[in-house]
Amino acid sequence: MxxxxxxxxxxxxxxxAACAPSQQTGEARATIAMMNAxxxxxxxxxAEAVQTELEDRADAPFDFVSSFTMRFLETHNDLFHSRAAPxxxxxARTQGADLAVMIGAPVLEREVAESRDGSxxxxxxxVALEAQVVDPRNDSVVQVMRxxxxxxxxxxxxxxxxxxxxxxxxVQALAERAAPxxxxxxxxxxxxxxxxxxxxSSGG
Numbered sequence: 712m713x714x715x716x717x718x719x720x721x722x723x724x725x726x727x728a729a730c731a732p733s734q735q736t737g738e739a740r741a742t743i744a745m746m747n748a749x750x751x752x753x754x755x756x757x758a759e760a761v762q763t764e765l766e767d768r769a770d771a772p773f774d775f776v777s778s779f780t781m782r783f784l785e786t787h788n789d790l791f792h793s794r795a796a797p798x799x800x801x802x803a804r805t806q807g808a809d810l811a812v813m814i815g816a817p818v819l820e821r822e823v824a825e826s827r828d829g830s831x832x833x834x835x836x837x838v839a840l841e842a843q844v845v846d847p848r849n850d851s852v853v854q855v856m857r858x859x860x861x862x863x864x865x866x867x868x869x870x871x872x873x874x875x876x877x878x879x880x881x882v883q884a885l886a887e888r889a890a891p892x893x894x895x896x897x898x899x900x901x902x903x904x905x906x907x908x909x910x911x912s913s914g915g
Contacts, residue, residue: 741905744776744808746785748843749795752815754877754886757840761814764894772902776806796845796852803847809905811845812897816886818860821876825869832873835864838885840893844901846908854904856896861885 745762747753759778765771781802788798795813803811818839825832838861844854863881876882 741809744803748790748813750790758814760890797850800847800850813843
């Protein structure tokens, strides 16, 4: 009889444990669709750099649509000017994401000055990154975060081709330098924003 009682108690404990909600699984993890946009101010690789920074931080309470998927969708949607936010929202909805985050460069300046003999040139660059958070339910930009302006220079031979500003190596380097700063801002602000939006959507 004692053995039967022990078995019954053990079975009840297992049933209760199975029915009880897990704290880990009960915590909602929002999904973010992060993209290089608006298209007129994009820097190739900026969104990937910010996303990688966030993915490497264990305390980031959200997941991401895959970078491969987002790069494909960026090239197949109108992300220019006033169409950027609605297109970003539509992308987020089709991917089941809770928010869209557009990563662009509100500051991208490049000045090129050649030497007197024309054999070399100095390239001065200024870059700042910006994150625009879009609510996919209403296509609206609900928050904007921006880094400080990062500056850099290089001197090179004029025999080298001068790439487009977006693909300029100094522009790319400065964008990578700014990415951790923007990631930190997103990590600080997004959890509260996600919580308030999800509560609002549930009518709480």
